[in-house]
Amino acid sequence: MSPSPARITAVDTYDIRFPTSRELDGSDAMNPDPDYSAAYVVLRTDAADGHEGHGFTFTIGRGNEVQVAAIEALRGHVVGRPVDELCADPGTLNRDLIGDSQLRWLGPEKGVMHMAIGAVVNAVWDLAARRAGKPLWQLLAGAEPEWLVRQIDFRYLTDALTPEEALTILRRGREGAEERTARLLERGYPAYTTSPGWLGYDDAKLTRLATQAVADGFRQIKLKVGADLDDDIRRCRVARAVVGPDVRMAIDANQRWDVDEAIRWTKALTEFDPYWIEEPTSPDDILGHAAIRRAVAPVKVATGEHAHNRIVFKQLLQAGAIDVLQLDAARVGGVNENLAILLLAAKFGVPVCPHAGGVGLCELVQHLAMFDYLAVSGTTDDRVVEYVDHLHDHFLDPVRIRDGHYLAPTAPGFSAAMRPESIARYTFPDGTFWAADRDDTNKKGQAA
Amino acid sequence: MSPSPARITAVDTYDIRFPTSRELDGSDAMNPDPDYSAAYVVLRTDAADGHEGHGFTFTIGRGNEVQVAAIEALRGHVVGRPVDELCADPGTLNRDLIGDSQLRWLGPEKGVMHMAIGAVVNAVWDLAARRAGKPLWQLLAGAEPEWLVRQIDFRYLTDALTPEEALTILRRGREGAEERTARLLERGYPAYTTSPGWLGYDDAKLTRLATQAVADGFRQIKLKVGADLDDDIRRCRVARAVVGPDVRMAIDANQRWDVDEAIRWTKALTEFDPYWIEEPTSPDDILGHAAIRRAVAPVKVATGEHAHNRIVFKQLLQAGAIDVLQLDAARVGGVNENLAILLLAAKFGVPVCPHAGGVGLCELVQHLAMFDYLAVSGTTDDRVVEYVDHLHDHFLDPVRIRDGHYLAPTAPGFSAAMRPESIARYTFPDGTFWAADRDDTNKKGQAA
Numbered sequence: 079m080s081p082s083p084a085r086i087t088a089v090d091t092y093d094i095r096f097p098t099s100r101e102l103d104g105s106d107a108m109n110p111d112p113d114y115s116a117a118y119v120v121l122r123t124d125a126a127d128g129h130e131g132h133g134f135t136f137t138i139g140r141g142n143e144v145q146v147a148a149i150e151a152l153r154g155h156v157v158g159r160p161v162d163e164l165c166a167d168p169g170t171l172n173r174d175l176i177g178d179s180q181l182r183w184l185g186p187e188k189g190v191m192h193m194a195i196g197a198v199v200n201a202v203w204d205l206a207a208r209r210a211g212k213p214l215w216q217l218l219a220g221a222e223p224e225w226l227v228r229q230i231d232f233r234y235l236t237d238a239l240t241p242e243e244a245l246t247i248l249r250r251g252r253e254g255a256e257e258r259t260a261r262l263l264e265r266g267y268p269a270y271t272t273s274p275g276w277l278g279y280d281d282a283k284l285t286r287l288a289t290q291a292v293a294d295g296f297r298q299i300k301l302k303v304g305a306d307l308d309d310d311i312r313r314c315r316v317a318r319a320v321v322g323p324d325v326r327m328a329i330d331a332n333q334r335w336d337v338d339e340a341i342r343w344t345k346a347l348t349e350f351d352p353y354w355i356e357e358p359t360s361p362d363d364i365l366g367h368a369a370i371r372r373a374v375a376p377v378k379v380a381t382g383e384h385a386h387n388r389i390v391f392k393q394l395l396q397a398g399a400i401d402v403l404q405l406d407a408a409r410v411g412g413v414n415e416n417l418a419i420l421l422l423a424a425k426f427g428v429p430v431c432p433h434a435g436g437v438g439l440c441e442l443v444q445h446l447a448m449f450d451y452l453a454v455s456g457t458t459d460d461r462v463v464e465y466v467d468h469l470h471d472h473f474l475d476p477v478r479i480r481d482g483h484y485l486a487p488t489a490p491g492f493s494a495a496m497r498p499e500s501i502a503r504y505t506f507p508d509g510t511f512w513a514a515d516r517d518d519t520n521k522k523g524q525a526a
Numbered sequence: 527m528s529p530s531p532a533r534i535t536a537v538d539t540y541d542i543r544f545p546t547s548r549e550l551d552g553s554d555a556m557n558p559d560p561d562y563s564a565a566y567v568v569l570r571t572d573a574a575d576g577h578e579g580h581g582f583t584f585t586i587g588r589g590n591e592v593q594v595a596a597i598e599a600l601r602g603h604v605v606g607r608p609v610d611e612l613c614a615d616p617g618t619l620n621r622d623l624i625g626d627s628q629l630r631w632l633g634p635e636k637g638v639m640h641m642a643i644g645a646v647v648n649a650v651w652d653l654a655a656r657r658a659g660k661p662l663w664q665l666l667a668g669a670e671p672e673w674l675v676r677q678i679d680f681r682y683l684t685d686a687l688t689p690e691e692a693l694t695i696l697r698r699g700r701e702g703a704e705e706r707t708a709r710l711l712e713r714g715y716p717a718y719t720t721s722p723g724w725l726g727y728d729d730a731k732l733t734r735l736a737t738q739a740v741a742d743g744f745r746q747i748k749l750k751v752g753a754d755l756d757d758d759i760r761r762c763r764v765a766r767a768v769v770g771p772d773v774r775m776a777i778d779a780n781q782r783w784d785v786d787e788a789i790r791w792t793k794a795l796t797e798f799d800p801y802w803i804e805e806p807t808s809p810d811d812i813l814g815h816a817a818i819r820r821a822v823a824p825v826k827v828a829t830g831e832h833a834h835n836r837i838v839f840k841q842l843l844q845a846g847a848i849d850v851l852q853l854d855a856a857r858v859g860g861v862n863e864n865l866a867i868l869l870l871a872a873k874f875g876v877p878v879c880p881h882a883g884g885v886g887l888c889e890l891v892q893h894l895a896m897f898d899y900l901a902v903s904g905t906t907d908d909r910v911v912e913y914v915d916h917l918h919d920h921f922l923d924p925v926r927i928r929d930g931h932y933l934a935p936t937a938p939g940f941s942a943a944m945r946p947e948s949i950a951r952y953t954f955p956d957g958t959f960w961a962a963d964r965d966d967t968n969k970k971g972q973a974a
Contacts, residue, residue, distance in 0.1 A: 109627045140599060140628035141639060147595040148638065151588065179557045180588035186781070186809070186832060189637015190596065191589060234808040237785035237817070333634070337685035360682040361634070362837040364812060365844050369685070384634060389810040396813050 083160040084125035089153045089198070091146045092118040094496070095139060095506040096437060096469060097515070105278035107304030107334040113139035114437040114469060115506075117146045117194070118496065121201050123161045131205025132495040135193040136408050136436040142506065148194035151181060156198060165206035169229040172199050172414040176231060188386040192411055199412025200442065204492035213487040214413075215448035219255065223248035226453075230418045238392045244421045251424075251453045258452050266483030267447050268458055269465040270298030270328070272435060274317065277302040281316050288320040295482030298326035298353065298462055304334035307346060314350040323351070330356035333384070337366040341373040354378035354402050361385055367399035380404055383433035387411065388418045395426040404464075406433040407442035413492075416446055424454050435466035440477045441493040444484045472500035531608040532573035537601045537646070539594045540566040542944070543587060543954040544885060544917060545963070553726035555752030555782040560586035562885040562917060563954075565593035565642070566944065569649045571609045579653025580943040583641040584856050584884040590954065596642035599629060604646060613654035617677040620647050620862040624679060636834040640859055647860025648890065652940035661935040662861075663896035667703065671696035674901075678866045686840045692869045699872075699901045706900050714931030715895050716906055717913040718746030718776070720883060722765065725750040729764050736768040743930030746774035746801065746910055752782035755794060762798035771799070778804035781832070785814040789821040802826035802850050809833055815847035828852055831881035835859065836866045843874040852912075854881040855890035861940075864894055868902050878903070883914035888925045889941040892932045920948035 099111035115138060121131035135145050155174055164171060175195045176187060184191040207214040218226070227244050271294075274287035284301075291299050301317055303310040310329075317327055329352045335343060340358035355377055359366045361384035371379040382404030385391055394400045403423045405416055423430045432447050434440040440463070447463045455461070463484055470476035475493040478485040487493050503511045547559035563586060569579035583593050603622055612619060623643045624635060632639040655662040666674070675692050719742075722735035732749075739747050749765055751758040758777075765775055777800045783791060788806035803825055807814045809832035819827040830852035833839055842848045851871045853864055871878045880895050882888040888911070895911045903909070911932055918924035923941040926933040935941050951959045 109631070112628065112631075138628050138631045140626065141596070141632045144592065144596045144599050144632065144638065148589070148592045151592050178588065180560065180586050183557070183560075183586045184589045184593065184638050184641075188810070188834060189639060190592065190632050191638055193632075234784055234811060234814070236787075237814060336682055360837045362636070362835065363682060363841065365841045366682070366685060386636065387810065389808045393811065393813045 083162060084123050085161060086121055086156050086159045086164065087124050088122040089149070089156050090120045090122065091149050092116075092120075092501055093142050093146045093506045094118050094501060094504050095142060095512070096504055097511070098468070099139070105276050106302040106330065106332040107277060108332040109138060115139050115142040116437050116496070117142050117149055117197060118501070119149050119197050119201050121156065121205055123205075125161050127209065129205060129208045130495075131201040131203075131208070132492070133197045133199070133201030133204060134408065134438060134494065135197045136439055144190055145193060148190045149197055151191075152194055152198050161205070161209075164202055165209055167228070168199060168202045168206060169231070169414055171202060172229070172412060173231055175199065176411060187389070187411065192386060193409060196408055196410055196412040196415070199414060200408065200492060200494065203413045204494045208491040211490045213445065213490060214492045215445040215452070215486065218445070218449040219259070219452035223252070226417060229414050230421070231414065232418070234389045235392055235418060235422070238396055239418070239422050239425050243425060247421055247424050248453060251456055254456065255452050258456065262448060262451060262486050266480060266485040267444065267451060268462045269296065269479060269482055269484050270300060270326070270462040271296045271465050271467070272300040272330075273465075273467050274299055275301035275330075277305055281313065284313060284316055285320055288317050292321050292325055296325070297482060298328060300328040300330055300356070300464070302332065303329045303347065304331035304343070307343060310343075310347060314347055314352070318350045326353040328352060328354045328356060328380070331358050333357045333360055335359050337363070337369055340370045344370070344374045344377055348374070348377060352377055354380040356380040356404070357383070362390070364390065364393045364397050364399050367394060368397045371399055371401065378402055380431065382406065383409060385409070388415050388422065391419045391422055395422055395428060400428060403428050403430045404433045405430060405443070405446065407439060407446060413446070420446065420450050420454050429460045430455070431461055432463050434464040435468065437469045438473060438494065438496070440465055440470070440484075441473050441475070444477060444487065445492060447484075448486055472496050531610060532571050533609060534569055534604050534607045534612065535572050536570040537597070537604050538568045538570065539597050540564075540568075540949055541590050541594045541954045542566050542949060542952050543590060543960070544952055545959070546916070547587070553724050554750040554778065554780040555725060556780040557586060558726075563587050563590040564885050564944070565590050565597055565645060566949070567597050567645050567649050569604065569653055571653075573609050575657065577653060577656040578943075579649040579651075579656070580940070581645040581647070581649030581652060582856065582886060582942065583645045584887055592638055593641060596638045597645055599639075600642055600646050609653070609657075612650060613657055615676070616647060616650045616654060617679070617862055619650060620677070620859060621679055623647065624859060635837070635859065640834060641857060644856055644858055644860040644863070647862060648856065648940060648942065651861045652942045656939040659938050661893065661938060662940045663893040663900070663934065666893070666897040667707070667900035671700070674865060677862050678869070679862065680866070682837045683840060683866060683870070686844055687866070687870050687873050691873060695869055695872050696901060699904055702904065703900050706904065710896060710899060710934050714928060714933040715892065715899060716910045717744065717927060717930055717932050718748060718774070718910040719744045720748040720778075720912055720914050722747055723749035723778075725753055729761065732761060732764055733768055736765050740769050740773055744773070745930060746776060748776040748778055748804070748912070750780065751777045751795065752779035752791070755791060758791075758795060762795055762800070766798045774801040776800060776802045776804060776828070779806050781805045781808055783807050785811070785817055788818045792818070792822045792825055796822075796825060800825050802828040804828040804852070805831070810838070812838065812841045812845050812847050815842060816845045819847055819849065826850055828879065830854065831857060833857070836863050836870065839867045839870055843870055843876060848876060851876050851878045852881045853878060853891070853894065855887060855894060861894070868894065868898050872902050877908045879909055880911050882912040883916065885917045886921060886942065886944070888913055888918070888932075889921050889923070892925060892935065893940060895932075896934055920944050
């Protein structure tokens with residue numbers, strides 16, 4: 079009798095919230111007080127190797143429990159799957175999750191339900207990379223083009239990208255990969271930093287952090303804008319004076335404006351030579367981004383962290399709406415959908431500068447950018463991954479930044495796993511941090 | 527001492543599921559086995575009048591519990607609000623819910639979280655109409671244009687529709703409203719029926735139901751297509767033969783196709799003179815719909831039941847992507863957002879033919895169509911509301927259809943309230959129906 083194959087035995091979820099709103103870290107024109115949070119999932123197996131798969135959706139606080147409920151709604155699709163089969167072909171699970179007709183009604187392919195799929199699919203990739211003993215970027219870059227193409231759901235894409243075209247891009251992308259791998263391992267992947275530019279920081283803190291960013295080797299910083307034009311003019315002037323003319327300075331409105339307002343406001347900041355204007359309006363407004371791009375050139379238009387699926391990215395590219403594509407590792411349906419998005423960008427010749435920050439997004443997305451460099455676009459020209467210096471210490475394999483570059487992760491997996499003690503402390507509402515916080519509040523209430 | 531004003535005291539939620547998959551009612555190319563469900567909400571107050579506000583999101587089964595969790599995440603915004611203020615200006619709550627920055631991250635304005643907002647906002651309108659002693663269509667049609675404009679969140683719309691333009695449309699819309707009201711009360715609002723056309727029905731059932739539809743006075747039917755072209759050709763031929771050349775026959779692919787496939791398939795059915803092709807591809811694919819429309823004319827292109835917010839509708843209109851706009855009462859952020867969508871359609875001169883069916887969608891959306899007739903578009907030409915003969919008996923104020931028309935509701939409210947006994951029976955998983963069903967399954971298991 080042959081032993082039964084190892085299977086997924088549990089999909090465990092955690093509602094993890096960090097009290098970031100108390101420091102105004104992460105404050106911008108639309109998000110004044112985020113509590114960076116993760117709807118976190120662990121896939122457990124009965125395999126002898128003991129490996130787990132970790133994944134999460136990033137949220138900013140309230141509603142994280144809804145995101146957890148959505149991940150739990152996927153449990154039935156995952157528990158019981160043979161681990162070998164699952165890790166050899168995550169695309170099948172990806173298609174099953176996206177294709178569940180009853181759950182699909184809750185999107186389709188957008189919002190809470192789609193992000194839940196992304197968390198679970200990313201956890202499968204984490205597991206697959208751990209079992210392969212490789213960091214995810216390396217697993218992907220070493221995979222056969224034919225296999226990568228099979229990982230992608232081309233539904234709704236074929237008017238812009240066919241499987242045959244994707245295969246051609248991936249075959250071409252392998253040329254010179256060895257040399258690029260050596261360069262990546264030596265130098266890392268270029269980063270830019272948003273740390274100086276949060277809206278809640280005063281000019282002194284902005285000056286200090288921008289000076290530090292240049293000293294740390296970053297060649298691009300980013301400032302949040304969009305709440306008050308006079309403030310933005312002052313802050314852009316301060317930042318440009320600090321970093322000098324040669325360091326790129328992006329600005330980010332976090333969806334604050336209507337189309338006409340975006341054009342006016344961006345033009346009013348053009349004297350400070352912003353490199354791109356990010357999220358000038360609703361992430362759903364493909365035609366609006368195209369109109370803004372036509373009006374504000376040569377300032378580039380960037381968006382994508384809230385673009386909810388490959389079909390939105392397809393249209394942003396078809397409409398000529400963006401100069402810079404900002405994919406996010408945990409907004410869409412996971413690695414499989416991001417493979418499609420990277421290939422779409424390559425087809426249209428638009429550089430990918432991934433969104434990161436939040437909690438754990440840097441840890442995840444570096445793998446996708448490195449894969450893109452090694453196997454898709456083949457270049458880091460005009461490409462940078464966002465970096466924010468927040469909350470990395472909660473991860474078992476935190477990002478490493480040197481001289482303005484992400485160093486390539488070497489540990490097996492997707493760098494997604496949080497430290498068990500961080501999970502225990504920040505689980506909401508009963509982790510030790512939140513329980514103590516509640517006790518404090520109650521005591522203050524009684525003393526008053 | 528003045529008495530404190532009446533307030534919202536509770537936001538009660540119910541996970542209600544009907545076992546419709548057992549009859550293949552509602553089966554289409556993407557949704558083979560829906561269990562029509564409602565994430566249902568009741569607002570309770572401490573007002574002496576005892577009125578409640580009822581609302582819901584329609585889903586098709588699994589994940590309805592996620593939708594309920596999302597409604598519960600809104601509770602803190604609603605409980606404690608003074609009822610008079612809330613009902614005098616639902617727009618303020620609507621903006622507060624959409625503007626909650628932490629919850630907004632889960633969309634923004636799309637999917638589970640946005641539909642939850644729609645359920646709560648619609649419940650407020652139900653409450654407001656009950657307290658006013660009017661059916662909602664009448665409350666809206668009698669409201670001042672200035673007040674209606676204030677109910678709308680124009681964010682992201684002003685490049686296509688300004689508040690001033692909306693006001694002009696509404697002022698013009700009032701002309702002749704008295705005469706139209708009399709006609710509406712006498713004749714009703716034209717409907718079309720999808721009842722004959724579900725994909726799971728055989729030709730005999732299709733023939734019987736299509737014959738019945740024409741006998742019942744409907745001037746338009748709809749057939750589901752998209753699973754198998756030969757089947758579709760046969761079913762379209764059967765249906766066209768039954769209804770004759772003068773009854774309109776729409777076809778509905780429920781998002782089954784890619785762009786090129788949609789064009790090929792629709793052209794292959796053109797000989798049967800389809801009036802419109804509905805949801806030919808992804809509801810997110812604005813540019814795709816535009817390409818399909820250019821290719822399949824004179825067959826019209828219709829979509830909207832899954833368009834997730836006003837920004838998508840704005841672009842469908844700007845891109846010339848649709849001939850027919852199919853708003854849904856419970857997909858977007860409630861009545862307030864649908865006011866914006868009706869005004870956008872009027873601005874662009876595109877007829878609105880609302881989506882209905884499911885559970886309770888007919889009950890809700892008739893109010894919006896009647897308001898559009900009386901106060902916005904001023905016409906029913908080329909306008910029909912979908913009608914499906916399912917599950918109406920679970921509602922306290924069910925739709926009434928006569929000679930292919932929706933008769934105007936006369937009871938105060940939004941016709942949203944389900945019968946208490948239906949709620950008790952079909953609440954999942956512990957309502958009497960589901961509990962008995964589980965017992966049956968267990969007994970069969972033991973007997974086997």
